[in-house]
Amino acid sequence: MLxxxxxxxxxxxxxxxxxLHQKCWASAAAAFKPYNSKEPVGPSVKTAIPGPKSxxxxxxxxxxxxTQSVQFFVDYEASQGNYxxxxxxxVLLDIFTQIASAPLGYNHPRIIQxxxxxxxxxxxxxxxxxxxxxxxxxxxxxxxxxxxxAPKGLKNVQTMACGACAVEHAMKAVxxxxxxxxxxxxxxSAEEMESSVINQxxxxxxxxxxxxxxxxxxxxxxxxxxxHAKWNHKLDFPTFDWPIxxxxxxxxxxxxxxxxxxxxxxxxxxxxxxxxxxxxxxGKPVAGLIIEPIQGEGGDNQASAEFFRDLQQVCKENGxxxxxxxxxxxxxxxGQWWHCDxxxxxxxxxxxxxSKKTLTGGFYCTEELxxxxxxxxxxxxxxDPSKIILLEEMIKVxxxxxxxxxxxxxxxxxxxxxxxxxxxxADQISDPRGHGIYLAVDGKDPGHRDKIVKGLQVRGIHAxxxxxxxxxxxxxxxxxxxxxxxxxxxxxxxLRENA
Amino acid sequence: MLxxxxxxxxxxxxxxxxxLHQKCWASAAAAFKPYNSKEPVGPSVKTAIPGPKSxxxxxxxxxxxxTQSVQFFVDYEASQGNYxxxxxxxVLLDIFTQIASAPLGYNHPRIIQxxxxxxxxxxxxxxxxxxxxxxxxxxxxxxxxxxxxAPKGLKNVQTMACGACAVEHAMKAVxxxxxxxxxxxxxxSAEEMESSVINQxxxxxxxxxxxxxxxxxxxxxxxxxxxHAKWNHKLDFPTFDWPIxxxxxxxxxxxxxxxxxxxxxxxxxxxxxxxxxxxxxxGKPVAGLIIEPIQGEGGDNQASAEFFRDLQQVCKENGxxxxxxxxxxxxxxxGQWWHCDxxxxxxxxxxxxxSKKTLTGGFYCTEELxxxxxxxxxxxxxxDPSKIILLEEMIKVxxxxxxxxxxxxxxxxxxxxxxxxxxxxADQISDPRGHGIYLAVDGKDPGHRDKIVKGLQVRGIHAxxxxxxxxxxxxxxxxxxxxxxxxxxxxxxxLRENA
Numbered sequence: 001m002l003x004x005x006x007x008x009x010x011x012x013x014x015x016x017x018x019x020l021h022q023k024c025w026a027s028a029a030a031a032f033k034p035y036n037s038k039e040p041v042g043p044s045v046k047t048a049i050p051g052p053k054s055x056x057x058x059x060x061x062x063x064x065x066x067t068q069s070v071q072f073f074v075d076y077e078a079s080q081g082n083y084x085x086x087x088x089x090x091v092l093l094d095i096f097t098q099i100a101s102a103p104l105g106y107n108h109p110r111i112i113q114x115x116x117x118x119x120x121x122x123x124x125x126x127x128x129x130x131x132x133x134x135x136x137x138x139x140x141x142x143x144x145x146x147x148x149x150a151p152k153g154l155k156n157v158q159t160m161a162c163g164a165c166a167v168e169h170a171m172k173a174v175x176x177x178x179x180x181x182x183x184x185x186x187x188x189s190a191e192e193m194e195s196s197v198i199n200q201x202x203x204x205x206x207x208x209x210x211x212x213x214x215x216x217x218x219x220x221x222x223x224x225x226x227x228h229a230k231w232n233h234k235l236d237f238p239t240f241d242w243p244i245x246x247x248x249x250x251x252x253x254x255x256x257x258x259x260x261x262x263x264x265x266x267x268x269x270x271x272x273x274x275x276x277x278x279x280x281x282x283g284k285p286v287a288g289l290i291i292e293p294i295q296g297e298g299g300d301n302q303a304s305a306e307f308f309r310d311l312q313q314v315c316k317e318n319g320x321x322x323x324x325x326x327x328x329x330x331x332x333x334x335g336q337w338w339h340c341d342x343x344x345x346x347x348x349x350x351x352x353x354x355s356k357k358t359l360t361g362g363f364y365c366t367e368e369l370x371x372x373x374x375x376x377x378x379x380x381x382x383x384d385p386s387k388i389i390l391l392e393e394m395i396k397v398x399x400x401x402x403x404x405x406x407x408x409x410x411x412x413x414x415x416x417x418x419x420x421x422x423x424x425x426a427d428q429i430s431d432p433r434g435h436g437i438y439l440a441v442d443g444k445d446p447g448h449r450d451k452i453v454k455g456l457q458v459r460g461i462h463a464x465x466x467x468x469x470x471x472x473x474x475x476x477x478x479x480x481x482x483x484x485x486x487x488x489x490x491x492x493x494x495l496r497e498n499a
Numbered sequence: 500m501l502x503x504x505x506x507x508x509x510x511x512x513x514x515x516x517x518x519l520h521q522k523c524w525a526s527a528a529a530a531f532k533p534y535n536s537k538e539p540v541g542p543s544v545k546t547a548i549p550g551p552k553s554x555x556x557x558x559x560x561x562x563x564x565x566t567q568s569v570q571f572f573v574d575y576e577a578s579q580g581n582y583x584x585x586x587x588x589x590v591l592l593d594i595f596t597q598i599a600s601a602p603l604g605y606n607h608p609r610i611i612q613x614x615x616x617x618x619x620x621x622x623x624x625x626x627x628x629x630x631x632x633x634x635x636x637x638x639x640x641x642x643x644x645x646x647x648x649a650p651k652g653l654k655n656v657q658t659m660a661c662g663a664c665a666v667e668h669a670m671k672a673v674x675x676x677x678x679x680x681x682x683x684x685x686x687x688s689a690e691e692m693e694s695s696v697i698n699q700x701x702x703x704x705x706x707x708x709x710x711x712x713x714x715x716x717x718x719x720x721x722x723x724x725x726x727h728a729k730w731n732h733k734l735d736f737p738t739f740d741w742p743i744x745x746x747x748x749x750x751x752x753x754x755x756x757x758x759x760x761x762x763x764x765x766x767x768x769x770x771x772x773x774x775x776x777x778x779x780x781x782g783k784p785v786a787g788l789i790i791e792p793i794q795g796e797g798g799d800n801q802a803s804a805e806f807f808r809d810l811q812q813v814c815k816e817n818g819x820x821x822x823x824x825x826x827x828x829x830x831x832x833x834g835q836w837w838h839c840d841x842x843x844x845x846x847x848x849x850x851x852x853x854s855k856k857t858l859t860g861g862f863y864c865t866e867e868l869x870x871x872x873x874x875x876x877x878x879x880x881x882x883d884p885s886k887i888i889l890l891e892e893m894i895k896v897x898x899x900x901x902x903x904x905x906x907x908x909x910x911x912x913x914x915x916x917x918x919x920x921x922x923x924x925a926d927q928i929s930d931p932r933g934h935g936i937y938l939a940v941d942g943k944d945p946g947h948r949d950k951i952v953k954g955l956q957v958r959g960i961h962a963x964x965x966x967x968x969x970x971x972x973x974x975x976x977x978x979x980x981x982x983x984x985x986x987x988x989x990x991x992x993x994l995r996e997n998a
Contacts, residue, residue: 060638064646065657068873074632076621087635098628099879106625115623116615122576124614124623124885126605127858129597133573136586139559147563158564161661164878168663168719172736179735193730203730204738219878220667221739222720231692231702232874236678237671238739239703240720356879359626374567375731379663379718380598380855386623386885 035401035478036108039081042486043460044091051088079106082476082483084462092462093486099464100296100328100438100474101356104394108478114393123385130159130382131375141385145392149331150364151324151338153348159362159383163327163355164218169377170351170363171222171288174321175207176376177350177369178287181319207287208240208279210272210320212247214298214467217290217325226290229297229467243275243286247295248303252431253419258304265307269314276318288321288351289314293339296328299467300440302433305343312345321350321369328438331357332398332477335408335436342435359394360387403477407436413481414439414473417488425495428452439473440466448498455494461487534900534977535607538580541985542959543590550587578605581975581982583961591961592985598963599795599827599937599973600855603893607977613892622884629658629881630874640884644891648830649863650823650837652847658861658882662826662854663717668876669850669862670721670787673820674706675875676849676868677786680818706786707739707778709771709819711746713797713966716789716824725789728796728966742774742785746794747802751930752918757803764806768813775817787820787849788813792838795827798966799939801932804842811844820849820868827937830856831897831976834907834935841934858893859886902976906935912980913938913972916987924994927951928970938972939965947997954993960986 050058050072057073078085082105084094097105104111114120128135135141146157160166189202196203211217211226218224219233225240227233248268251257276286289311295301315322324340331354336342340349350369355361360383371377398404411434418432418441428448432441443449449469456463466472475483549557549571556572577584581604583593596604603610613619627634634640645656659665688701695702710716710725717723718732724739726732747767750756775785788810794800814821823839830853835841839848849868854860859882870876897903910933917931917940927947931940942948948968955962965971974982 057633057635057638061633061641063654064638064641065655066869066871066876068870069630069877070633071631073635073637074627076625076627076634079625084632098626098632101628101879102625107621108624111624112620115620121611121614122606125607125610125889126575126578126601127597128573128575129600131568132570133583133597134556134560134569135575136556136572138572139556139563142560142563155562156564162664162878162880164664164667165661165719171720172718175735175737188730188734192734196730196733196735197727198743199724199727199733199738199740203734204736207735207737219671220664220719220721221670221724225698225720228696228698230874231695232872234695234698235687235691235702235875236674236695236706237703238674238706239698240737240739241698244697370565371567372565373731375729376734377565378568379661380600381661 032480032482034081034480034482035403036081036105038107038109039105040083040091043083043093045458045460046090047088049086049088049090049457051086051090053087057087076106081105081108082479090460092457092460093483094462095473095475095479095487096462096464097474097476099356100333101359103332103357103477104397105476105478108397110393110397111390114389120389123389127381127384127386129380130385131378135385138385141388141392145388145395146358146362149337149395151348151352152341154352154364154366156367156370157362157364158377159360159388161381161383162361163353164220164223165379166327166353166355166361166363167218167223167226167290167325168220170323170353170365171209171290173351173363173365173369173371173377174209174288174323176371177321178207178319179205180372206284208242208284210243210245210275210279210286210289212245212291212295214247214295214301215290215292216295216297217292218327227297229295241284243279245271245275247298247301248307250301250303252302252433254302254304261304262306265303265310268303268307269310272311272314276314276320286318286320288323290323290325292325293329294334294435294438296472297466299470300433300438300472301467308340308343309345312349323351323353324349325353327353327355327361330354332404332407333357333436333438333474335404335411337404339435359391360384398477406480407477410479410481410484411436411439414484414488417484421488421492421495425499428495428498434473437473437475437477437479440470443469443471445469451498452491452494455497456487456490459490459493461490531979531981533580533979533981534902535580535604537606537608538604539582539590542582542592544957544959545589546587548585548587548589548956550585550589552586556586575605580604580607581978589959591956591959592982593961594972594974594978594986595961595963596973596975598855599832600858602831602856602976603896604975604977607896609892609896610889613888619888622888626880626883626885628879629884630877634884637884640887640891644887644894645857645861648836648894650847650851651840653851653863653865655866655869656861656863657876658859658887660880660882661860662852663719663722664878665826665852665854665860665862666717666722666725666789666824667719669822669852669864670708670789672850672862672864672868672870672876673708673787673822675870676820677706677818678704679871705783707741707783709742709744709774709778709785709788711744711790711794713746713794713800714789714791715794715796716791717826726796728794740783742778744770744774746797746800747806749800749802751801751932753801753803760803761805764802764809767802767806768809771810771813775813775819785817785819787822789822789824791824792828793833793934793937795971796965798969799933799937799971800966807839807842808844811848822850822852823848824852826852826854826860829853831903831906832856832935832937832973834903834910836903838934858890859883897976905979906976909978909980909983910935910938913983913987916983920987920991920994924998927994927997933972936972936974936976936978939969942968942970944968950997951990951993954996955986955989958989958992960989
């Protein structure tokens with residue numbers, strides 16, 4: 001596939017043009033087999049983005065709701081595979097996939113089959129209150145979808161509608177288990193029950209969840225209390241006084257900076273220990289610790305497997321539940337179903353939350369974390385079986401095509417190529433990193449990163465940012481080196497323009 | 500339709516049997532036209548509930564997740580209209596409809612059409628990040644679905660995945676607007692932004708939301724801090740110290756107890772005023788007041804329109820935003836799209852939240868409540884266009900069949916008939932009440948209410964409870980007096996058995 005990249009670079013030298021570019025991809029595509037055979041041969045940008053049609057729609061939408069974060073309107077019917085088509089007919093290679101939530105890209109034929117299969121129809125027409133009245137095939141569907149990909153050692157799973165709800169209910173499972181241990185088998189008291197209803201102790205105890213600097217776990221009050229990535233998520237909202245430990249500030253690549261990073265990670269572990277002590281002392285004992293395997297919103301910050309093993313050890317020593325929030329890193333993104341499986345933990349995390357790529361929110365947990373009384377972890381819908389139908393089919397497609405291996409290989413290729421690009425543009429980009437399709441590279445500063453994102457967009461690549469100055473790449477699991485080359489060429493082209 | 504009831508009572512006198520009962524409904528059904536022509540002629544109970552097949556599935560599910568609240572497994576494919584069919588082939592008249600969330604009952608042909616319409620396919624296959632990349636038809640769909648039924652005076656709407664998320668983000672809109680007013684146009688300070696990220700003041704101010712005793716607004720931390728219906732929702736979870744005012748304890752029927760109720764409502768208003776003062780004084784100023792038009796989980800507790808007008812007035816006097824939580828009461832349940840429209844408010848509530856019957860969560864709001872900075876009210880999906888497709892079709896069906904009038908009429912009929920039943924069984928049931936299909940009647944105590952629910956179930960009626968001793972009725976909008984008669988007969992039969 002590298003040949004294709006060089007080919008384009010040569011083309012550029014002899015007088016590159018967008019039209020030639022298109023032709024080039026068309027001929028390159030002849031030798032290339034995408035996972036979705038209907039996808040376009042390459043990007044094609046015809047107008048400014050947002051174009052006039054998107055702008056007209058934006059005006060309509062703006063009369064209905066706040067639209068500051070809308071980028072452009074999408075023709076989802078026309079979008080295919082790795083390519084998103086906007087209202088103005090611009091065809092963009094999508095390396096952000098609906099904030100990392102479209103694992104098979106757009107209109108995958110098998111997902112279409114799953115939706116149009118008459119045997120699945122009633123799941124799209126009737127939405128059950130899953131906690132009361134599950135459908136006949138619910139145990140079987142949970143088995144063949146979510147449990148078939150469960151993190152090592154976890155056999156229980158609870159669905160929820162979205163990522164924030166997954167995290168909120170995971171926290172509640174943790175608080176209940178923590179209090180159960182404290183009660184040591186004593187029955188619930190009338191005082192506890194009555195005081196809980198009016199938000200008072202002992203029913204509502206001042207327990208806390210420890211989280212990390214630059215973390216993101218969701219935007220409802222409990223999840224948000226554990227999120228520390230950006231002010232616009234948090235400003236003006238009352239919150240909990242819960243402990244925040246420093247996420248290790250490592251150097252990349254991890255394997256070349258082991259000694260330095262170990263020190264940083266040990267500092268972080270020390271900080272965790274001291275925060276646990278501090279909050280226990282001030283009467284807000286830590287019941288759970290929540291952490292992302294790779295920090296998403298915070299800027300693709302990594303730590304070593306050893307760090308996560310140490311963290312779990314600290315949790316065990318302190319009777320704290322260890323929660324891996326895999327809403328962004330899970331569902332195959334890093335080349336395995338769950339990144340926590342790469343940590344070689346002696347026992348699984350107590351809870352692993354998911355959403356995005358799994359198409360439904362929810363959490364896996366140990367048996368200890370299951371509710372012991374009815375209606376404690378509950379709401380009207382508790383998820384949506386129609387999403388499990390899609391997930392089940394998606395997992396089949398991923399397994400049949402060995403997309404986890406594809407993800408691993410394309411990720412390695414991208415990191416390698418970005419590393420060589422970084423050598424040529426060391427003044428502009430740094431720290432290419434990641435696993436599978438959970439990838440990032442840093443710009444110089446927020447403005448420069450935004451310029452790269454825009455530079456990619458005019459060249460037909462739809463990307464996103466995160467952290468302070470990071471370019472966040474979250475392509476679909478059907479992203480191949482062919483697509484990677486298109487991205488890399490556009491990136492190099494943008495960097496050359498900025499130089 | 501009353502004739503049918505008397506017919507069955509006569510039948511009983513001459514030797515009623517379940518088989519005769521079925522035949523009777525079959526002949527009565529000959530003269531009756533249901534809104535879903537495929538629905539069964541009447542209930543039919545063949546086994547204990549849960550039956551052996553449900554119990555076998557329960558065992559399977561119990562190996563996967565906590566199942567204490569599962570009632571039975573449902574054959575959603577076989578369920579039709581007002582009738583839910585369980586795993587064992589029992590056919591139950593459903594007056595609880597998935598916790599009030601299936602407005603057209605099961606497998607409505609028009610909803611099936613909406614799902615199978617190829618023009619809608621891409622919305623079921625591709626789920627967008629709505630805040631970034633809305634589909635082409637999003638403004639149009641919002642107009643023809645949610646805005647076509649908007650509460651009087653509200654022109655803005657924001658979707659969210661579920662009811663709890665709707666309430667959480669509504670609260671955030673309130674906190675932002677409140678702080679904007681306080682800032683009086685001053686720009687956001689670096690101190691505010693930086694402190695917010697680490698959960699500290701001034702960025703995260705100790706603002707509060709005032710809620711009411713016996714309320715229910717959802718199960719994520721912010722919404723749960725405003726919920727005070729039951730201990731099992733709350734126990735063991737840390738929460739906010741936010742003000743809780745007494746919901747008026749009125750007597751029913753409202754129109755016969757005006758003077759007494761006015762006193763109760765005035766006491767509640769006084770309590771609201773004093774709680775506002777108390778929390779302002781203790782440095783936790785009240786930014787919003789949230790209330791259900793009829794308390795759902797808390798036991799179908801009502802108050803007069805005058806009370807809600809007074810409440811809004813108190814809010815205005817104190818610069819507090821007035822939030823009507825219509826997650827359970829909205830979407831047509833009470834015979835109008837929104838119960839707050841019956842209050843004749845001088846101006847609309849600042850926020851009206853919805854979910855359940857609207858098939859998607861979200862909130863309507865005034866322009867003042869819209870976010871002013873990007874990414875403040877945001878998450879990955881922000882709702883689901885596939886649900887708006889269903890909602891749009893559902894609204895058409897409701898309008899074409901004038902189901903709001905149907906709901907109003909069948910509700911009046913049920914309250915009238917339950918009132919006459921209550922006179923005959925005054926030692927067992929009290930306070931039949933409600934609007935439209937948002938109906939309730941009280942048993943003697945929790946155990947007696949549960950006995951009624953079970954008595955209904957063995958007679959082929961699927962009902963639910965709420966509050967302490969209330970039978971909660973939430974039939975579909977296609978519920979007719981014919982179905983009401985089946986329910987009323989089963990209810991009377993159960994009460995006679997208990998006598």
